[in-house]
Amino acid sequence: MKNIIYLDYNATTPVLPEVIEEFKLYSVEYFANPSSAHIFGKFVREKLEEFRKKVADLINAEPEEIIFTSGGTESNHLALYGVAFSKGKGHILVSAFEHPSVLNPAVKLLEMGFQVDFIPVNSYGYVEPDEVKRRLKSNTILVSVMMANNEIGTIQPVKEIAEICKEREIYFHTDACQAVGKIAVDVKEIGCSLLSIAGHKMYAPKGIGALYIKNGVKIEPLFLGGGQERGLRAGTEAVALISALAKASEIALRDLNAEGERLIFLREKLFQGLKEIYPKLYRYGIPEKTLPNTLTVSFVGKNGAKILSELKEICASTGSACHDRKGSHTLLALKVPQELAEGTVRFSLGRYTSLEDIEKTLQIFSKYFKNNV
Incomplete structure (x- = not known):
């Protein structure tokens, strides 16, 4: 695997060495159950609260507003089901290109008797706040719009949407799994009610995440x-994983x-180079409103999956890793032409992406297209 160029950081990230050391420390040395009444347990409990503050600091939240989960999927489930079960009935709005861990619970809630509508996105890959406002009902209880799309990297106007919801006293949830750690996220500035975090998207291990729940927001577990995490997430806290998430947040x-x-510089170099190699290249989203590490393009007239299958030294994707084999619901939501959709490739850069990696990638693509005119 040493010869591969990994450009799929939106799918998952490696765990940083400092994060691994923290995980090891709280797995082997400070391993006590934080609910234990003895001195060892109390020590770990104090550390757990320190970790909570570090995660809170990353998004400018209060420590007590952070609930630790097993990852982004659980955080999204807790947000949607938690609000729905708390309210008992009502209308829910989610955007049409949410991650499956939001879309599938929304569909399940529809089957359970809740009213659920899906907000369309415009051709550039953005949810328009006016469209959200237009679809609100008198009994709307929750709106969920991701902060940044996992496939094309478009950063959504979540602050404007949150303001619309606040005016109507409606809870607003944002799945920020792709955004946290890549762009500045301030829950106080945004004004969201709930926000999801996934550790493995930001150089922490898989199996750990968090849900921000604004003080005063009521949800059902x-x-x-045993009543852990303010009674909202029972189960012995995974302190080692939490310590890793805290270090990654720091x-x-x-x-x-x-x-x-740095990532914007590398991303733009990659785009300009690919554009020179393949002039018909199409770019999704607006660069200034896209995650700094994400470049999603279409090699119009080509097949993106075929390109990646033949360029085995490059690890990129044709969409989200969660449904790479099933086709992209994001592209369907954008209503892009079939020719455009088929040629789509997502490059997502990360901490270990170097200028040499980008230059080598461009060399590989240049050689490929010379041989496949």
């Missing part, structure tokens, strides 16, 4: 048990601006 906050600028 999915799991019942690093992300520290390096946010510098890393963002």
Whole structure:
């Protein structure tokens, strides 16, 4: 695997060395159950609250507003089901190109008797706030729009949508799994009610995430048990994984601006190079309103899956890893022509992406298209 160029960081990220060290420390040395009454348990409980604050700091939340989960999928489920079960009935709005961990619970809630509508996106890949406002009903209880799309990287106007919801006293949830750690996220500025985080998208291990629940927001738990996490997420806290998420959050906050600028530079170099190699290249989204690490393009007239299958040294994707084999509901939501959709490739860069990687990628594509005119 040493010869591959990994450009699929939106699918998952490697765990940083500092994060691994933190995980090891709280797996082997400080392993006590934080609910235990003895001195060892109390020590770990204090550390757990320190970790909670570090995650909260990354999104400018209060520590008590952070509930630890097993990842983005559970956070999204807890947000949607938690609000729905708390309200008992009502109308729910979600955007048409949400991650499956939002779309599928929404469909399930529809089957359970809730009213559910799907907000369309425009041709550029953005949810229009006026469209959200137009679709609200007198009994709307929740609106869910992702902060940044996982396939094309478009950053959504979540602050404007949150303001619309606040005026109507409607809860607003945003799946920020692709955004947190890549761009500045401030829950106080956004004004959201709930926000989902996934550790493995930001250099922490798989199996850990968090849900921000604004103080005063009422939801029902999915799991019942020992009352951990304010009674909203029963089960012994995975302290080692939580420590890893906290360390990853600390690093992300520290390096946010510098890393963002570096990735934009590399992303634009990749785009310009591909455009020179293949002039018919189409780019999704507006660069200034797209995640700094994400470049999704279409090699119009070609088949993106075929290209990637033949360029085995490059690890990229034709869409989300969650449904790469089933076709992209994101592209369907954008209503892009079939020729455009078939040629789509997502490149997502990360901390270990170097200028040399980009230059080598361009060399590989240049050679490929010379041989496949």
